[in-house]
Amino acid sequence: GIQVEQSPPDLILQEGANSTLRCNFSDSVNNLQWFHQNPWGQLINLFYIPSGTKQNGRLSATTVATERYSLLYISSSQTTDSGVYFCAVVPRAGNNRKLIWGLGTSLAVNP
Amino acid sequence: GAVVSQHPSWVICKSGTSVKIECRSLDFQATTMFWYRQFPKQSLMLMATSNEGSKATYEQGVEKDKFLINHASLTLSTLTVTSAHPEDSSFYICSAPIGTWVSDTQYFGPGTRLTVL
Secondary structure (H helix, E strand, O other): OOOEEEEOOEEEEEOOOOEEEEEEEOOOEEEEEEEEEOOOOOEEEEEEOOOEEEEEOOEEEEEEHHHOEEEEEEOOOOHHHOEEEEEEEEEOOOOOOOOEEOOOEEEEEEO | OOOEEEEOOEEEEOOOOOEEEEEEEOOOOOOEEEEEEEOOOOOEEEEEEEEOOOOOEEOOOOOOOOEEEEEEEOOEEEEEEOOOOHHHOEEEEEEEEEOOOOOOEEEEOOOEEEEEO
């Protein structure tokens, strides 16, 4: 089945710094989403981005479907950005809506 | 925006008892909902797909008699952990998709932390 790999696994930043998180996937996808899981466990949908570029405030994401990767950019990081960022995909080969998850990038933003 | 609620937020129970977790889509209808399990510092593991009006579809290795799922209406799915044991302790999360098939966006409940003593 499809493999979803995220890097780096862990990241520590000072408040105000910028960062780039990467998601590589091993096969074609119909759907790619980025999620943020806060320290209390709530998952928030950040982007639905199977291809192209989107921006939402300090966050932006780019997916290059032909090269099978997606990037999540966090600019001017804040302590509230701390948590785990997950990339999840729906493979094109599958016949369902089930998301296949990466292992996540754990981000800690220090004041 | 789309809101999914879960109840309870946390529950502590004795070994051998059953626990029911509710997942509701508050401002949209969901014919499909997903149930996940998450262990500390790990990714989400899909347990089953809940389908309104029909039986749930369980992932390989998930005991359907252990984790009973009922999708009673277009806004409510329940997960019952029957005869819970300490190894069932985990963080359980539900989600509901909005959009067209395969191109939808999933919205998640806040999760239920289950501790079995």
